[in-house]
Amino acid sequence: MTGPLVLGIETSCDETGAGIVRGRELLANEIASSVAEHARFGGVVPEVASRAHLEAMVPAVDRAMERAGIKPGDIDAVAVTAGPGLAGALLVGVAAAKAYAYALGKPLYGVNHLAAHIAVDQLEHGPLPEPGIALLVSGGHSSLLLVPDVTGDVQPLGATIDDAAGEAYDKVARVLGMPFPGGPPIDRAAAEGDAGAIRFPRGKYHDGTLDFSFAGLKTAVARWVEARQDAGEPVPTKDVAASFQEAVADVLTRKAVQACQRNGVTDLLIGGGVAANSRLRSMAAERCASAGIRLRIPRPGLCTDNGAMVAALGAQIVSRGLPPSPLGLPADSSLPVTDVVVR
Amino acid sequence: MLLLGFDTATPAVTVALHDGEQVLAQVATVDAHRHAELLAPAIAKVIADAGAEREDLTAIAVGVGPGPYTGLRVGVVTARVLGTALGIPVYGVCTLDVVAAGAIAAGTVTGAGGGEFLVATDARRREVYWARYDPAGQRLAGPGVARPDQVEGRDVPVAGEGARLYPDLLPAGREPVYPAAGDLCGIVAGSLAHSASEGPVPGGTVSPGAGALATGTGLLPPEPLYLRRPDAREPGARKRVSPSCAS
Numbered sequence: 001m002t003g004p005l006v007l008g009i010e011t012s013c014d015e016t017g018a019g020i021v022r023g024r025e026l027l028a029n030e031i032a033s034s035v036a037e038h039a040r041f042g043g044v045v046p047e048v049a050s051r052a053h054l055e056a057m058v059p060a061v062d063r064a065m066e067r068a069g070i071k072p073g074d075i076d077a078v079a080v081t082a083g084p085g086l087a088g089a090l091l092v093g094v095a096a097a098k099a100y101a102y103a104l105g106k107p108l109y110g111v112n113h114l115a116a117h118i119a120v121d122q123l124e125h126g127p128l129p130e131p132g133i134a135l136l137v138s139g140g141h142s143s144l145l146l147v148p149d150v151t152g153d154v155q156p157l158g159a160t161i162d163d164a165a166g167e168a169y170d171k172v173a174r175v176l177g178m179p180f181p182g183g184p185p186i187d188r189a190a191a192e193g194d195a196g197a198i199r200f201p202r203g204k205y206h207d208g209t210l211d212f213s214f215a216g217l218k219t220a221v222a223r224w225v226e227a228r229q230d231a232g233e234p235v236p237t238k239d240v241a242a243s244f245q246e247a248v249a250d251v252l253t254r255k256a257v258q259a260c261q262r263n264g265v266t267d268l269l270i271g272g273g274v275a276a277n278s279r280l281r282s283m284a285a286e287r288c289a290s291a292g293i294r295l296r297i298p299r300p301g302l303c304t305d306n307g308a309m310v311a312a313l314g315a316q317i318v319s320r321g322l323p324p325s326p327l328g329l330p331a332d333s334s335l336p337v338t339d340v341v342v343r
Numbered sequence: 344m345l346l347l348g349f350d351t352a353t354p355a356v357t358v359a360l361h362d363g364e365q366v367l368a369q370v371a372t373v374d375a376h377r378h379a380e381l382l383a384p385a386i387a388k389v390i391a392d393a394g395a396e397r398e399d400l401t402a403i404a405v406g407v408g409p410g411p412y413t414g415l416r417v418g419v420v421t422a423r424v425l426g427t428a429l430g431i432p433v434y435g436v437c438t439l440d441v442v443a444a445g446a447i448a449a450g451t452v453t454g455a456g457g458g459e460f461l462v463a464t465d466a467r468r469r470e471v472y473w474a475r476y477d478p479a480g481q482r483l484a485g486p487g488v489a490r491p492d493q494v495e496g497r498d499v500p501v502a503g504e505g506a507r508l509y510p511d512l513l514p515a516g517r518e519p520v521y522p523a524a525g526d527l528c529g530i531v532a533g534s535l536a537h538s539a540s541e542g543p544v545p546g547g548t549v550s551p552g553a554g555a556l557a558t559g560t561g562l563l564p565p566e567p568l569y570l571r572r573p574d575a576r577e578p579g580a581r582k583r584v585s586p587s588c589a590s
Binding site: 040041042045047048050051053054057058061062072087088091092094095096098099100102103104105174175219222223226227230326327328329330331 | 377378379380381382383384386387397412413416417419420421423424425427428429567569573574575576577578581583584585
């Protein structure tokens with residue numbers, strides 16, 4: 001397979017990602033995570049993340065080049081997450097990408113983090129269906145998008161009005177005495193629990209919109225657990241985890257299928273860190289099968305934040321001959337999802 | 344020698360190109376919130392203005408603070424990447440030393456009977472980053488971070504933005520207010536000339552203290568001088584969401 005050789009840099013949250021892609025072929029995906037440094041604070045501390053990005057950046061890119069078996073001068077373009085994300089964290093990646101682009105004399109592409117979460121699936125499952133519906137769920141985002149063209153036409157259909165789905169996982173994990181980040185421990189506990197044990201509320205389930213709300217669910221879980229504790233009863237942690245996870249997966253997949261049906265789209269893609277969740281994956285598979293929708297979910301290592309997703313989007317943008325970003329490219333912590341490339 | 348120097352540890356983004364003897368081109372912009380936007384175009388501009396090519400660069404010099412973190416990191420990561428991508432060494436210099444060199448060059452702190460002087464820059468949170476120098480520019484104390492009224496011997500001349508921000512507490516303010524990349528390059532060029540017999544360590548760093556300068560300052564690795572730990576507190580016990588039951 002041929003195509004442009006692109007270095008992708010991702011620093012929007014707590015993962016320093018350096019990926020290398022040739023067209024739709026994944027050559028390297030190096031990730032340095034500062035998650036362990038944040039765990040005792042119960043959430044990502046921006047300054048801690050930014051300091052870690054600075055230290056990890058050059059080594060991550062060096063490892064990616066070595067893994068890909070290329071030299072810096074072989075690169076055709078540099079792509080970087082320009083937003084959305086933590087402002088101070090984004091700036092480390094944007095400044096690094098500019099320096100690589102300038103030093104190597106190659107074009108720079110500042111791209112949208114959410115579009116990159118969609119584009120990454122091409123590395124595993126081939127060209128994206130156009131149009132497709134994308135459900136992006138992570139610690140910072142919960143969005144439904146109509147995607148006629150991931151390089152330039154991404155339309156928001158709905159988003160969370162309060163907490164992101166992954167944020168609800170982190171908060172419920174804390175209620176249950178589990179570590180940060182909450183997704184993996186809740187998923188493990190839920191595997192041995194009864195998902196029908198407790199009927200937790202599904203926010204905005206019947207409101208007809210494609211928006212989400214997880215704050216009420218999180219609070220309902222906390223109240224339920226506190227009531228058991230106040231009564232001196234043991235908390236059935238596994239059942240709580242499974243019932244909570246069932247509510248999240250139910251509302252996410254219900255609205256994702258609705259988004260497909262309302263837009264006459266037969267392809268759904270799920271991305272973002274929460275897409276690694278086993279119940280979300282299995283429920284999405286069941287509901288898409290019965291609705292006649294083709295489902296694509298990248299493998300977990302490509303769902304969480306990484307540099308390959310940025311490189312994948314960058315390679316597609318280069319292939320389409322779209323103009324690059326200027327060296328004055330700003331980082332934008334609240335970059336709208338409709339801005340795929342920042343110019 | 345073709346030295347590219349820049350400093351982003353203060354509200355100024357300052358970039359210069361230096362041939363070891365003199366400044367060939369220099370640009371500076373003061374904008375505390377746009378370091379990442381301004382730095383790369385300014386680098387491209389000074390190299391183009393001097394009629395040079397990026398491949399001609401022989402070393403990178405970067406101000407390593409102390410300074411507010413976000414801007415400081417923009418400079419340090421840019422320096423590290425340029426160094427590795429171009430295969431040239433990167434030298435760090437304390438940003439306060441750059442201001443001190445500028446003050447001595449301008450003669451603002453070394454008048455008749457010149458004595459010691461201070462450099463103070465904005466550390467936000469009503470504090471300053473400070474360092475104390477002898478009349479020749481040898482750093483005697485610091486860099487440190489403190490409330491301006493806690494800086495010892497603050498009646499001496501004070502270069503840097505700190506005196507402008509706290510004129511009541513640091514009354515003897517002097518130019519320059521911000522570091523200039525030409526002075527940064529001058530420190531590195533001077534240090535490299537003095538330590539030519541030892542030779543710089545290639546690969547992006549020199550050991551701290553190597554190559555002491557006429558001005559008494561030394562080259563540092565390209566590591567930020569944060570001087571503070573990140574603001575982060577471990578959470579206490581989780582707050583209840585249910586009303587407390589009276590007991």
